[in-house]
Amino acid sequence: MSLLSLLIFLPLVAGLLILILPSAWQQRYKYISLAAVGIQIIIAAFIYLNFDGNTFSGIDVQAKYQLVERVPWINLNLGRLGYLQIDYFLGIDGLSMPFLVLTSIVMLIAVISSWEIKTNLKGYFALLMLLNTAVLGVFCALDFFLFYIFYELMLLPLYFLIGMWGGVRREYAAIKFFLYTLFGSVFMLLVIIGLYFSVTDPVTGNHTFNMLYMMNPANYVQGSLFSTIANQQLFGMSARLVGFIVLFIAFAIKVPIIPLHTWLPDAHVEAPTPVSIILAGILLKIGGYGTLRICVSIFPDAAVQSAWWLGLIGVVSIIYGALNALAQKDLKRLIAYSSVSHMGFVLLGIASVTAEGISGAMLQMISHGFLSTMLFFLVGVIYNRVHSREIHDFRGLALLMPKYTAFVMIAFFASLGLPGFSAFIAEAFSLIGAFTSESVNGLLPRWMAIAGSVGILLGAAYLLWTLQRMFFGETRLMGGEDWRLKLTDINGREAFALASLTVFALLLGIFPSLAFGKMNASVLELIRLVNLK
């Protein structure tokens, strides 16, 4: 069994083990999960260290993917419709490898913060492990059918995790999240089928779900729906543009973009801390990853056509998300809106189709993965102690919880892009990429980058305002003396989680080559592919 499959299915095995073990052992489930995630981190680290970014530039050539597994999976003779060919096809390149590492680390933090979950542990940890498998699968799958299966598989555990272990309005949030995402992916399925009938395997001549073949115009059947030459029309638009837009909407809901974002504040706020962590830390990145891996790679012509709009959506998301964050009274909701703002940089960077922009967007996703994890973890700390997250309920926490305040300051300043932390390089290069775009390929006007940079200012405003209101000044708490006793400073387990996230954010901020070195060739390859059209 090869490494990627091991990585993907290890959590599933752990989940099954948890299901089998008697409930009397439920206090040990978390240790089983922790062990699984621990092994996962070791495998991910091994993959990271052995990943050769220059050789394995991936994108549209199978030989340039590392750790490729390609096994025929479903082969059916459909008679007149041809031969149904679905492969179990995994592999990683510079675009996907960083997310394996990110997923493993975020999962570790999520498991650590699951110590606070007290009810129905068997179901909880089994679902968490299932989710883990699905996410890893999404990042590794290179067959669109397989990708879709993993993609949909994520929904199930998330729905239950939010709906059963969440806050007061958990059912509303869970169903909202579910329907939103399903709305995107149902139409995605139509495009997948359309692509299937448009593309053939150059070796066997059968129709195929292989994403890599979909990226090569030569593999399209003459006159087929998505053929680059045929230029078919759908609803008065080029069919390829329609296909791109449908796929983009599916992923954009995940990112999320304005105006498809309203599931996010509800889901993040109602979900228990570990699930918020996974949602913000990994799930949003699937949107960005999917846009790069699928939308831009399979429909580069349509991507170039829509770049201006993508950039605009990015800029609007940045500013609109930040403004909304400024208006929040609930700390968790504030952080949820700040995610919208930060993910706007990702879209802006991708839309620029420049090396700086796409690298910046990739790093922004990784960086936001660490930092939003840290932020949600921090909210969880006070919520667990006094069951309140209202900013106005707290004041002068710095005197009461000095270590906690130190980590809050680190997380806040890292998020607002203080140099030395990963978000700075990421946001700076997303913007630089957007700015150079007009000179390099003429896709984005220069004002977009300058408008986007306003988000950096607003980011400082809402985070520092929160810091001043909650942490500085004389201590004054809503719950009085009772809260003062309950609000103990962070313990060793919490400190470990927070410190390790700090280290990652710092490492990437000071040595960005740890990430750029692995992904640069892939980014260049992607740009080459887009420029070929």
Added chain:
Amino acid sequence: METFIQGNLSLLAVVAALLPLLTFLGILIPSKSSRGASLAIFNIAVSFLISAILFFKIWNAEPIQHEINWFTIGQTTFKAGILLNNLSVLMLLLVSAIALLVHIYSIKYMEGDAFLYRYWAYLGLFCFSMLSLVITDNLLLLYMFWELVGFSSYLLIGFWFTKESAALAAKKAFIMNRLGDLGFLTGIMIVFTQFKTLNISELFNEGGLVLSAVIQNGLWLNGTNQMPSIWLTIAGLAFFFGAIAKSAQFPLHTWLPDAMEGPTSVSSLIHAATMVAAGVFLLGRIYPLFDATVLMVIASIGAFTALMAATIALTQNDIKRILAFSTISQLGFMMIAMGVGAYSASIFHLATHAFFKCLLFLAAGSVIHEMAHVKAKSGLDFDHQDIQNMGGLRKIMPVTFITMALASLALSGIPFTSGFLSKDAILIQAFEWSDGQSIWAKLIPYAAFLTSGLTSFYIARLLFKVFFGSFRLQNLSKNIQLHEAPNAMKYVLMVLAVFCLFIPFSQNPFDYNSAWIFKEITGLEPAHEVQSNYHLFIPVTVSILTFVLIYLAYTWYGKRLAGPDFSKNPLFRFAQKQWYFNELYTRLFVNGTTGLSAISFKFDRLVVDGLVNLLGKIGVLFAATSGWFDSYVIDGLVNGIASFAKTIGNFARHLQTGRLQHYLLTMVLVVLTFFVIKLFFPGI
């Protein structure tokens, strides 16, 4: 040893910059808060020694540049490196020297503070950022350290974080600096797009990329890259906007007076001598980028700020605020110098100002220290920073008085002081520059001239109010005992006082051309060598004006003769309220942004989310309708058929009674019916 140093100069510079970072990490990471002072002072002292060695090795020698690959994006490799030339080693020495003195001063000044270890750590972070800022060789790193000095300034302004006003001031400082940073970032984006590098020497050296780029037919050309020429101006303005925020120039100056909420030693180091000068330093680094329009804007903003801040300083009563506005005003002078092409004069003034303004603050700190002491002992409640509560302190605190007086003379630009030389250099060159320029440009040197007069008046007012007359609180409580500052503070003041004199800077007290800094820090354009009348005319008029104004201040505030009462004068009130900028900004920008954010959240909840919920409701409604249709129409039809069949069945059931008579009757009826039909319809 000698060869080792020679061979590793760049490494030494890195060590000098990193040592204070070690202070920061060494104090905060073990979270054992006992040590602090000794580690901090040792590290900064070594930094200073290294800086001094570097200064003597590199001053007037070949500049040294050393860089390593940092990361690669696309085809571009970004490098991290250091550039040691005259400007950077001068700044290195200046910053580390003043930082060392402030560290020593702080031992006594900050004694007994509950979070003292944090103070040393934050100071370390600041020194690291500032030293790195001056030696780095590319704009990206410069920007990073630029933000980090802002961050450490945030930490130190908000050092007494339980004080609401300190927390607010820290936030304000950071956000206003962030606003400026957007300008800096925009500048970086433009330069990178045009030249594909951010290396300072490649860009701005003689024969560097910026100077080789040309403007043709409204296009700014660099090889094959081109942009509309307006972007050259925008780039200059964008960088200048960054400098405006850091150096507290109009319209982003309002954070600096509030920043006085931090400890006075911090105000002295960061908000007077070093960090705020970083804006001027930045302009010096990228000077060749500025075109005529930008230079004119720089000079105008500088002149306006200098004059405005000086008028405000005339009317304030808080000793630190007077000095803060004075700093803003003096930074305006440096900006004027940059704008009129007096590059070396600007840097020269930066250096002299760093010493005398640092001294002014530290001396004020020593006064505040005593006043706070009195306040604590006597139990009286008064503002210990208000100069109206002071007076007559020259007899009690002679060292503080003499050193502060020297610094004040330097600030006023009295002959034989360092300030005379550098201010003279700026004024003379500004007048020379304005010859043959538009009316607008002519206003600039006159504004500077007027500011110079106001400066001597407000600083004289401060000095006389604090040190002359009698101590006003003596009447309130008899047992008040005042002392001279402790030794550690006193000696620092004395060392700084030496640097307020002309001797360390020039052999000739009257000629700025012989000042070594002025001679050796040269811009790319040759310094003005025109010997105009201004060289005689300006120093003489300025000095006469200064003496007259100081005498006036002496009669009003020193001898305590009744001076005129300005408090009803609307102009006075306007200046005292700091030209109402704070009120204006709060109304316009703060309330504007929070209002906008409230509207956007309403929109999000009601419109965007409302639409989603509406869709959901429509879905539910649709489901309910189809449910109704399903149960009443479709299912109704099915049930209807079923019940119809049942009815028929029931009906038929009744026929089957089991009685033979009934069956016989039925049979007879059927047969009868058959024959009846046959009879009447024979054809069937």
